[in-house]
Each structure stands twice: as structure tokens, then as C-alpha cells.
Amino acid sequence: MSELMKAVVLDGPGDPSALKLRQVPRPVPQPGWVLIQVKSFGLNRSELHFRRGMGSFGSFPRIPGIEATGVVVTAPGGEFEPGTQVVAIMGGMGRTIDGGYAEYVSVPAEIVIPFRSELSWEALGALPEMVQTANGSLQVGVGAQAGDTLLIRGGSSAVGLAATALAKHAGIKVISTTRNPAKTDQLHAAGAEYVIIDDGEIFEKVREICPDGVNGAIELIGTNTLPDTLKATAVHGTVCFTGMLSDQWTIPDFYPMDYIPNGVRLTAYSGESSDLTAKSLQGIIDAVAAGELSFPMGHVYQLDEIVQAHEDMESGAVTGKLVVLNP
Structure with a gap:
């Protein structure tokens, strides 16, 4: 008989209470x-989108979770030694294969990335998917360089805060946005040089700071703010569509000639585990340990608090990365 473990199971789409600990x-x-x-x-x-039934793929019942941080128990193929510290990201986790909302997870070796660190597990658990998305948006999506000015639309999100920290570390000037004036100090603390209160139209405020427009932008809100972000971007600048905090994903009747300003590039970034190399992950972890990088932590939960965690994620009540810690 198989050993048992605690896991969060989603039998089908629903509100946070659909997440059952079993x-x-x-x-x-x-x-x-x-x-x-x-x-x-x-x-x-x-994971919120999947729980609501908004995902474009996946099946139920399912243990959700597109990432996990922990230690190797066994690798029958010999890819990793038992006890190795690792993260696992994407690769169908929490959608087509069971994911990280559990005490144990089994995943393909190709989506597992090793590291070494003495940081706390809650600090380490905050990093993988967040920095993979933020770093990929900066490097692959925008191609940002030291000295550039970057607009981060949706800067108070976990990915927005991570992108701000990584950009500042790379010598990139950040203009960040938030709808909530109370979050202004948090964005400055994360590394934003300028903070704009987002009322839906900000391109004129951006161009007061950068008359020719920003060199690049990371769009984390959705297609409802994307046209305005494009207007804030310079000719030959790049806008990377990364997030959908507004839950607006698609553009009805998309006509590129009318939608995209002349000479502005529109790209996207979703990313996979292969985009975050062991060397890159180790470098970011070491920079955090040395105090050279800091990523705001929102709140740490236990596995049996997963419903509350999803309620907080859905309401946006907590700024920073939400992390679940197993004993």
C-alpha cells in the first residue's frame, strides 16, 4: 500500500473553498x-485562473501548483542525488500533472533545477516562478539594457516588484504603476525611481518623465491597459505582454495597423523552466543572500490555510509574494 501525504485537491472549478486538503x-x-x-x-x-476554470488546458481532479521548492527524495534515473535542493517549475504542473500544493510532488527531471542555499525555505519558495517570469520579461521579452527606462504596468504585483528589483540591479531606471496610492512607498523601496498612480490612462504622465517614451514596458494588467502602455513607449521601444491581472486576455477584432503605434514593438512572454538556468537561479539566490537583491514577501501560510491564501490572492489584499510553507 502506498504511503499517504497531505495535498490540496481541486475536483473542479470553483471559488477558494473548492480547494480541499486531503x-x-x-x-x-x-x-x-x-x-x-x-x-x-x-x-x-x-493557479487562480485554473481554479476558476479559466485555464486553456488541464484536467480535474488535480493537485494545483505550477512550482515547488524542496529537496530530492529519489530520482530513479540518477539525474539528481537524494537531498539535493531543487525547484520545479511549469512543465504541466498543476494542470496536466499534479503540482506543488502538496507534501511531495513527482515531476519530469527536465523541469527540475538544482541550487545550494542556506536561505529560509519561505524565502526560497518565493523565488522560482516569480523571478523566472520577471527575468524572462526583462531579458527575453523586452531585451532591456543598462541605462534604459522601463515602464512596469502593474508594479505592485509580485512579478512587478520582482521585475523592479531585477531591473534596478541591472542599472535600468524603472517607472512603476499602481492603482493604490498607499503602495507608493513599497514601489520606491523595491527600486522604482518614479511611481504613477494608474487611473487607466497614464501615457501622458509617462511622457512627462520621458518625452520620447520609455525604452521598454512590461504589461502585467491585461489587454484593457495595453493600448495605453503602447502609447507610452518610444519608437523602436518594446512592450512585453506578460500578465493579466485584470483577467482580460484577448483583443476583440484586433487590427494591428490601428492598435500598435508606428515603430513600437509588441512581444509576449510566458516562459518555461528551461528559461531559468541553474546558473541564473543560483546567481539570484546568492544576490539575495548577500543583500544585493530583495523581493518583498507578502505573507507565509501553512498548507491547511490554502483557502485563505487564495482569498488573499484574489482580493489583492496582500502586497508581495504569497508563499505556503510545509513543516
């Missing part, structure tokens, strides 16, 4: 897969 069989990894004892995991808005 005893389920601990997974047994096949060759090419890795069994990880989950020490912590970050919460991501895509």
Missing part, C-alpha cells in the same frame, strides 16, 4: 522523473 497516495516516480519533498511553494495568479 490525504492522498504519495507519488512514486518513474524513470526520468524526480520525487521532491516540497518544503515551500509560491502562489501564482495562473
Whole structure:
């Protein structure tokens, strides 16, 4: 008989109360897969979308969670030694295979990234998907360089705060936005040089700071603010569509000639685990440990507080990364 573990199971779409904590069989990894004892995991808005039934793929019942941080229990194929500190990201986690909302998770070896650190598990659990998305948006999506000015639309989100910290660390000047004036100090503390209160139309305020427009922008709100973000961007500048905090994903009757200003580039970033190399992850972890980088932590929950965690994520009541810690 299989050993049991605690896991959060989603039988079908619903509100946060649909997330049920249960005893389920601990997974047994096949060759090419890795069994990880989950020490912590970050919460991501895509998990909220999946819980609501808004995801474009996936099946139920499912243990959600697109990331996990922990230690290797076993890897039958020999890819990792037991005890190795690792993160697992994406690769169908929480959608087509069971994800990180559990005490253990079994995942393909190719989505597992090793690291070494003495940071706390809650600090480590905040990093993988957040920094993968933020770093990918900066480097792959925008191609931002030292000396550029970057607009981060939706700057008080976890990814927005991470992108701000990474950009400042790379010598990039950040203009960040928030709808809530009370979050202004948090955005400055994260590294934003300018903060704009977002009322839906900000391009004129951006151009008061940068008359020719910003060199690049990361759009985290959605398609409802994207046209305004494009207007704030310079000719030959790049806007990267990364997030959908507004839950508006698509553009009805999209006509590029009318939608995109002349000479402004529109790209997107979703990313996979392969975009975050072990070297890059280790470098970011080491920079955090050295005090050179800081990512705001929102709140730390236990596994049996997952409903409250999703309620807080949905309401936006907590600024910073939400993390679940296993004992």
C-alpha cells in the first residue's frame, strides 16, 4: 500500500473553498522523473485562473501548483542525488500533472533545477516562478539594457516588484504603476525611481518623465491597459505582454495597423523552466543572500490555510509574494 501525504485537491472549478486538503497516495516516480519533498511553494495568479476554470488546458481532479521548492527524495534515473535542493517549475504542473500544493510532488527531471542555499525555505519558495517570469520579461521579452527606462504596468504585483528589483540591479531606471496610492512607498523601496498612480490612462504622465517614451514596458494588467502602455513607449521601444491581472486576455477584432503605434514593438512572454538556468537561479539566490537583491514577501501560510491564501490572492489584499510553507 502506498504511503499517504497531505495535498490540496481541486475536483473542479470553483471559488477558494473548492480547494480541499486531503490525504492522498504519495507519488512514486518513474524513470526520468524526480520525487521532491516540497518544503515551500509560491502562489501564482495562473493557479487562480485554473481554479476558476479559466485555464486553456488541464484536467480535474488535480493537485494545483505550477512550482515547488524542496529537496530530492529519489530520482530513479540518477539525474539528481537524494537531498539535493531543487525547484520545479511549469512543465504541466498543476494542470496536466499534479503540482506543488502538496507534501511531495513527482515531476519530469527536465523541469527540475538544482541550487545550494542556506536561505529560509519561505524565502526560497518565493523565488522560482516569480523571478523566472520577471527575468524572462526583462531579458527575453523586452531585451532591456543598462541605462534604459522601463515602464512596469502593474508594479505592485509580485512579478512587478520582482521585475523592479531585477531591473534596478541591472542599472535600468524603472517607472512603476499602481492603482493604490498607499503602495507608493513599497514601489520606491523595491527600486522604482518614479511611481504613477494608474487611473487607466497614464501615457501622458509617462511622457512627462520621458518625452520620447520609455525604452521598454512590461504589461502585467491585461489587454484593457495595453493600448495605453503602447502609447507610452518610444519608437523602436518594446512592450512585453506578460500578465493579466485584470483577467482580460484577448483583443476583440484586433487590427494591428490601428492598435500598435508606428515603430513600437509588441512581444509576449510566458516562459518555461528551461528559461531559468541553474546558473541564473543560483546567481539570484546568492544576490539575495548577500543583500544585493530583495523581493518583498507578502505573507507565509501553512498548507491547511490554502483557502485563505487564495482569498488573499484574489482580493489583492496582500502586497508581495504569497508563499505556503510545509513543516
